[in-house]
Each structure stands twice: as C-alpha cells, then as structure tokens.
Amino acid sequence: MVGIEKEVKMEYQVCLVCERRFGYPVGTLPEDTIICPPCARKIPRSLLKACVDPFSYALGLVDGRFIEFTEADIRGEWVNLKGQADGHGDHPLDKEMWGHRFFRGLEVRLDRIAWCADAPDGS
Ligand SMILES: [Zn+2]
Numbered sequence: 001m002v003g004i005e006k007e008v009k010m011e012y013q014v015c016l017v018c019e020r021r022f023g024y025p026v027g028t029l030p031e032d033t034i035i036c037p038p039c040a041r042k043i044p045r046s047l048l049k050a051c052v053d054p055f056s057y058a059l060g061l062v063d064g065r066f067i068e069f070t071e072a073d074i075r076g077e078w079v080n081l082k083g084q085a086d087g088h089g090d091h092p093l094d095k096e097m098w099g100h101r102f103f104r105g106l107e108v109r110l111d112r113i114a115w116c117a118d119a120p121d122g123s
Pocket residue numbers: 015016017018019020035036037038039040
C-alpha cells in the first residue's frame with residue numbers, strides 16, 4: 001500500500017536583517033513577517049511590530065537614553081526610527097531629543113537597543 005504524500009508548498013522571502021533567503025510552508029507565518037526566525041529571536045517583538053504597524057513606540061539604548069518613535073525600518077544591523085509623516089516627505093521625531101528632531105529618522109544599531117515598548121503611554 002502506498003501512503004499519501006502531501007506536497008508542502010513553500011514561500012520564500014529575504015530576511016531584512018541577515019539578507020538570507022528563508023522559506024516556510026505557505027500559511028504558517030503571518031503575512032507581515034519580515035525577518036527570518038533566527039533573527040526574530042534577537043529583536044524585540046515590539047520593534048518588529050513598529051516595522052509593519054505605525055503607532056506609538058519607545059526604546060532604550062544600552063547607554064540609558066531613550067527614543068520615542070512611530071515607525072521603524074530595519075536594514076541589516078541598523079534600524080531607522082521615524083516619527084509621524086509631516087506631509088512634506090519627512091518623518092521628524094516628536095520630541096526634540098538630543099537637540100535635534102531628526103527629520104528623516106534616526107538610525108540606530110540593533111545591537112545597541114536594550115529594550116523596546118509598544119504603546120508606552122497606552123492606546
Ligand atoms: Zn535573518
């Protein structure tokens with residue numbers, strides 16, 4: 001007797017952090033998955049959420065400073081943190097942190113992030 005072999009269809013994507021191609025059976029990962037599972041274990045879930053769901057977030061750096069931001073964009077070992085779009089093509093951060101508003105976002109090394117929070121002031 002021959003068993004029924006079920007062919008598993010795979011989807012492939014390029015990880016935004018390690019830039020390796022990774023595959024998974026269709027429908028087993030959320031559509032908004034942007035990085036491979038090994039990289040996802042090293043990055044706060046709230047920071048990954050900020051990449052696909054603009055809202056209110058805050059993170060702290062290992063040196064103790066913190067940053068409030070609205071959306072994030074991960075590329076390799078860096079993440080660009082942005083505020084809300086200002087209607088002129090820029091995404092300044094809300095607070096005048098560190099003496100600047102960083103109109104096009106602030107790029108931070110992923111390995112310098114100590115913590116991250118989704119909706120630090122509630123939703
Ligand atoms: Zn990866």
